[in-house]
Amino acid sequence: METHSPLERLLRGIALTLVCLFFMFPIVWIVLMSFQTNETILRVPPSVVFMPTLENYTALITGRLETAAGTLNIDFMGNLWNSLFLSTTSVAIGLLLGVPAAYAFARLKFRGSEDIAFTLLSFRFAPPLLVLLPLTIYFQQLGLANTYGGLIWVYQLIVLPLILWIVRGYFEDIPADIEYAYRIAGHDFWSTFRRIALPLAGPGIAAAGLLSFIFAWNNFVFALVLASADKQPVTVGALAFVTASGIQYGQVAAGIVLSIAPTFALALYAQRYLVEGLSLGAVKG
Amino acid sequence: MTTAAPDLPRRRRFRVSRKVLPYLLSLPALLTCIGILIPFLTAVVYSLQRYRLSQPWAREFNWGQNYLNFLTDSAFWNTLKVSVTYAFLTVTVELLLGLGIALLLQKRTRLNNFISIMLLMPLMTAPALAALMWKLMTNPGFGILSYFATLLGLENFNWASDPSTAMLTVVIVDVWVYTPFIMILLLAGLRSLPPQPFEAAALDGVPRLFVFWRITLPMLTPFLLTATLFRVIESIQQFDIIYAMTQGGPGDTLTVFQVEAYLNFFQSTNVGRSAALLMILWAITYVLSNIFIKNWLRLREKQRGNA
Numbered sequence: 001m002e003t004h005s006p007l008e009r010l011l012r013g014i015a016l017t018l019v020c021l022f023f024m025f026p027i028v029w030i031v032l033m034s035f036q037t038n039e040t041i042l043r044v045p046p047s048v049v050f051m052p053t054l055e056n057y058t059a060l061i062t063g064r065l066e067t068a069a070g071t072l073n074i075d076f077m078g079n080l081w082n083s084l085f086l087s088t089t090s091v092a093i094g095l096l097l098g099v100p101a102a103y104a105f106a107r108l109k110f111r112g113s114e115d116i117a118f119t120l121l122s123f124r125f126a127p128p129l130l131v132l133l134p135l136t137i138y139f140q141q142l143g144l145a146n147t148y149g150g151l152i153w154v155y156q157l158i159v160l161p162l163i164l165w166i167v168r169g170y171f172e173d174i175p176a177d178i179e180y181a182y183r184i185a186g187h188d189f190w191s192t193f194r195r196i197a198l199p200l201a202g203p204g205i206a207a208a209g210l211l212s213f214i215f216a217w218n219n220f221v222f223a224l225v226l227a228s229a230d231k232q233p234v235t236v237g238a239l240a241f242v243t244a245s246g247i248q249y250g251q252v253a254a255g256i257v258l259s260i261a262p263t264f265a266l267a268l269y270a271q272r273y274l275v276e277g278l279s280l281g282a283v284k285g
Numbered sequence: 286m287t288t289a290a291p292d293l294p295r296r297r298r299f300r301v302s303r304k305v306l307p308y309l310l311s312l313p314a315l316l317t318c319i320g321i322l323i324p325f326l327t328a329v330v331y332s333l334q335r336y337r338l339s340q341p342w343a344r345e346f347n348w349g350q351n352y353l354n355f356l357t358d359s360a361f362w363n364t365l366k367v368s369v370t371y372a373f374l375t376v377t378v379e380l381l382l383g384l385g386i387a388l389l390l391q392k393r394t395r396l397n398n399f400i401s402i403m404l405l406m407p408l409m410t411a412p413a414l415a416a417l418m419w420k421l422m423t424n425p426g427f428g429i430l431s432y433f434a435t436l437l438g439l440e441n442f443n444w445a446s447d448p449s450t451a452m453l454t455v456v457i458v459d460v461w462v463y464t465p466f467i468m469i470l471l472l473a474g475l476r477s478l479p480p481q482p483f484e485a486a487a488l489d490g491v492p493r494l495f496v497f498w499r500i501t502l503p504m505l506t507p508f509l510l511t512a513t514l515f516r517v518i519e520s521i522q523q524f525d526i527i528y529a530m531t532q533g534g535p536g537d538t539l540t541v542f543q544v545e546a547y548l549n550f551f552q553s554t555n556v557g558r559s560a561a562l563l564m565i566l567w568a569i570t571y572v573l574s575n576i577f578i579k580n581w582l583r584l585r586e587k588q589r590g591n592a
Contacts, residue, residue: 012389016400019386023404023461029429030418042427097314104310116311118578120318125574126325127522129543130563133550134324134331156317164314169589189306218411220525221543235413239529242417249421256418260410267409271402275473278408278466282511282585283473 027260033253041249056254065251076255078230079237083259086223086233087216090152091209094159099205102164103197106171107179117164121280124161131157132225139226146228154222159212165281166211170204171197207273214263234259331560338554351561360537360545364562368541370452371527372520375459380513382460383467390468391475401472408465412458416529419458420445445531451538458526463519467512474508475501477588507584514577518570542566 004012033041035052059065065072104110105117135154136145144150174197182192198205220235227236238255267274275283335347355361386404390397407415422430423444434442445454478501486496502509524543527533533544540548542562549559 015385016389019389020400020403023407023465026415026418026422026461027406027410029422033421044427044432046427046429046432097317101311101314104307108307108310110307113307113311116315120314121578122571122574123318123321125518125570125577127543127546127563127566127570129524129546129550130328130560130567131321131324133546133556133559133563134327138324138327153317153320157321160314160317169585172589214409218409218414220411220413220529224528225547235411235525238414238417242420249424249427252417253421256414256421259414263409263411264406267405268402271405274405275469279470279473279511279515279584280581282581283470283477283508283588 030253030256033250034257036250036253038248038250053250056248056250057258059248059251060254060258065248074241075230076234076237076241076258079232079234080258082227082231082237083217083233083235084262086148086151086155087213089148090155090159090216091213093152094156094163094212095205095209097156098160098163098208099167099198102167103171103193105164106168107176107197117168120161120164123157124280128157128221129225132222136225146226146231148231151223151226151231154226155216155219158215158219158222162212162215162277162280163208166208166277167201167204169276169281170201174200203273207270207277210266210270211273211277214266217263328560328563331556332564334557336555336557336560338556347557351557352565354558355561355565360540361562363537364540364542364545367452367537367539368521368566371456371459371523371539371541372517374452374456375463375520375523376513376516378456378460379464379467379516380509382464383512384471384509386464386468387471387475390472393476401469404465404468406465407462408469410462412462412525413529415462416455416458416526419454419461420530423454446535448535448538451531451535455527455530455539458530459520459523462526463516467516470512471505471508474505478504507580507587510580511577511584514573514580518573518577521569521573522566 032048034056035054036050037053037055040047040050060074060076063073063075063077065074105113132154139145139150142150144153178200179192179196182196183189187195217233218235219233223231223233223236227233229237229240232240234255238252238259241255242252270277332351333346333348334344335350336344390401410418419430422428425431425443425446428444431442431444434444443450445451482500482504483496486500521541522543523541524547527539527541527544528547531539533540533548543566546559546562546566549555549562
């Protein structure tokens with residue numbers, strides 16, 4: 001592998017440059033767009049030379065869009081808050097429910113445990129609308145329609161399988177002998193779980209939390225079907241934003257930038273665990 | 286603390302709860318999910334009914350009629366064709382591109398690590414938002430890609446709004462979002478391969494192409510299989526990108542399973558047909574996910590064994 005001819009090195013370089021161009025260009029372009037006014041965006045031919053403006057961002061943050069047709073109130077910050085609230089709460093509840101279950105699946109083999117674990121995993125692969133469409137009718141009857149509670153419950157479908165299978169792997173990696181030794185020293189089950197298992201699996205639990213946060217944040221279809229405007233996260237809100245009349249394109253771009261920035265930041269922070277999370281705990285990075 | 290007297294009852298209490306304990310620990314998670322099984326069963330019932338939200342009085346069981354209707358329903362065959370085409374195109378391109386990139390980045394240099402992290406960004410973008418980004422870039426008025434198309438001499442290249450290029454456009458968006466997924470899995474796979482066979486081949490002066498086909502690829506197969514199945518299952522159910530980009534249009538060009546079911550439910554309020562469509566999609570993904578889980582489990586055990 002060490003003997004690369006100059007020609008091969010050149011070809012590799014060109015291939016990598018093209019790859020980076022294809023995958024990075026859209027992000028760079030949208031970021032550039034978010035700092036432009038409609039006049040510079042609509043120029044033909046397009047140009048990267050422009051006076052950057054923060055107008056789009058201030059309009060989004062204050063929630064008042066000045067358009068030719070007048071002032072428009074857009075609650076994009078509300079959407080951002082919904083995303084933050086829904087994702088954080090779902091992950092917190094998911095961890096609360098999922099971590100003890102993961103421990104049970106990893107340590108205490110019990111009758112039906114593997115079947116249950118696989119059933120939970122298979123939820124991850126079923127078509128979401130199959131469950132969502134009947135739920136719209138049930139939620140209306142139960143009074144859960146357009147409530148945070150109902151959404152957070154459904155979000156467990158994304159969050160729980162991920163947490164369960166990643167954290168389970170981390171619990172399995174702890175040598176059982178450490179826990180036995182602590183137990184023999186006279187400690188009961190709960191303090192062994194709290195003082196030994198939880199801290200040792202800590203990094204895995206944190207990674208599972210961060211990753212499921214990203215997946216919950218990026219979800220679109222759950223809220224599209226179950227939430228109306230005031231409960232919608234950014235993924236659904238941004239779509240409504242585009243179709244609203246008289247919107248400035250720079251503001252749409254700024255909205256997209258604000259919506260993807262949090263997941264990018266988290267992904268950079270948690271990159272060591274991304275492979276593991278994306279493979280649902282099968283492959284270690 | 287170390288006196289024997291309080292220790293004994295505590296031990297006995299533990300032994301009693303030992304049988305119940307695992308169920309107790311996993312019960313909350315289970316209950317949350319059992320709530321999900323109820324709407325699933327409801328969907329089964331809906332799929333066996335003549336049920337339109339606009340005509341609730343005409344609701345009745347027609348048993349397999351919804352499914353039988355599909356046989357002569359050209360819209361259904363279109364849905365099946367579009368979904369399979371979409372899944373086939375996206376996964377094939379992503380697999381080839383992902384493998385290529387993984388091979389380029391295989392060596393652990395600082396630059397390669399930096400690039401592989403950068404390439405993850407599309408994957409971290411919500412698919413619905415990625416579709417919006419591409420919508421802005423392909424806008425006929427100011428989109429940069431429309432401008433590039435005219436530079437290449439393609440006048441009136443309308444991307445997603447033209448039936449002849451709509452599929453191409455959504456496939457490009459899907460490839461943009463999900464290629465990094467395949468890339469990162471295969472990269473982890475490549476880097477976890479044992480070095481001995483490669484060293485031996487290098488010593489013997491085996492041609493590199495031969496090494497790739499006979500050593501790298503076979504050893505990478507479990508990773509390739511897992512990544513491919515994972516993507517096929519997700520791709521055949523794709524909703525976010527297509528809905529955000531074109532809502533299944535123009536016409537019925539992109540009415541894949543979930544988009545068609547969504548439109549049936551909310552626009553034509555034909556609950557029965559919508560549920561039957563989703564049941565068929567579920568059957569397809571169920572078979573695929575069973576194969577997937579078996580492979581995934583084998584890979585998981587092997588990887589954990591290495592660790």
